[in-house]
Amino acid sequence: MEAVTLGDATLAALRGVHIRRKPARSGAPHRTGQHVLRDSIEAGTFEEAFFAAPAPGETDRLLRIAKQTLIAGKNLRRAAVAEGRSLSASERLLSSLTRSAIDVYERLLTIARVCHGRIFPSYDDLAEKTGLGRATVARALAVLEAIGFLVRQRRFVRVASDEPGPRYEQTSNAYRVLLPERVMKFIPRWLRPAPLPDDELQRLADRAADTEAMLSRLSCKDLANELLQGPLAKVLAKLGASIDRQERESQNDPQPLPESYIREIKGVGLVGQRSNA
Incomplete structure (x- = not known):
């Protein structure tokens, strides 16, 4: 890892x-x-x-x-x-x-x-x-x-x-x-951990796809509040609100957040969990 x-x-x-x-x-x-x-x-x-x-x-x-x-x-x-x-x-x-x-x-x-x-x-x-x-x-x-x-x-x-x-x-x-x-x-x-059944794997994949689609529609501030907790969430939410204001001032039709940005924010809250037992 x-x-x-x-x-x-x-x-x-x-x-x-x-x-x-x-x-x-x-x-x-x-x-x-x-x-x-x-x-x-x-x-x-x-x-x-x-x-x-x-x-x-x-x-x-x-x-x-x-x-x-x-x-x-x-x-x-x-x-x-x-x-x-x-x-x-x-x-x-x-x-x-x-x-x-x-x-x-x-x-x-x-x-x-x-x-x-x-x-x-x-x-x-x-x-x-x-x-x-x-x-x-x-x-x-x-x-x-x-x-x-x-x-x-x-x-x-x-x-x-x-x-x-x-x-x-x-x-x-x-x-x-x-x-x-x-x-x-x-x-x-x-x-070794027991392998998950195929239907459970499919359910998790569908859920991940739905979550990814939902997160892509959130603003930077809402994304930080959704994925993080505690002092770090407050700091990132404040910074996200600033980014949102800049985007609203620079364009009339805000676009969904790029997937790369979502992955980066998720990495802050989920670091280390990929291999957790």
Whole structure:
């Protein structure tokens, strides 16, 4: 699964709003002048759309699948050596999963279950609870994200300062646990989701088509209110209202919203849900 940060989806959605952002390497000064990592979003402005409470038993199932993926990765390496071949890119990614990564993932799943999906531990907290080094935790999170077991969003917070102007500092990342599609063929059949009947697939397809047609007729403001909730919805609705006014002033016969714009706005509210169990 390709991980898409909520920051990227938000910027893509605000097509008419241009925010100047200097390209920088990780750790370089943020556009505010503070040392905030690239692609960070202010804490408290997006979490309602990002976090999702797991269904009963979902965290236990995700942990079993992660452990089965670890076994599958070891078997892939043994088979490649026995057959005298090289692992494919996808196989190398799966075989990069380690026991340490499983321990970190188990800790994230525990937080997800106890805190109803609100996962934002610090590296130090994960290191303390798992007994691993901070660098090991960082590598484990990178592997889990690359495979698709989680998506993470960097965050920053405002801090008080006697000097003029706003001040910011980095805070813990926000995480959301997922079920990656790429591991499905490597785990036992009993752990895979049951396939939907053909009539249910057709019903879902018809419903999606009807929803897409309905969304294409909404204004930017109504589209943001329909698909999002919380502070982020209010911000996008306000921006959408501004875009609507500009369109009304520029043309007498407003046209339906293009499908690309609808997909971009939907991506803000639905990021990470494509592979959710």
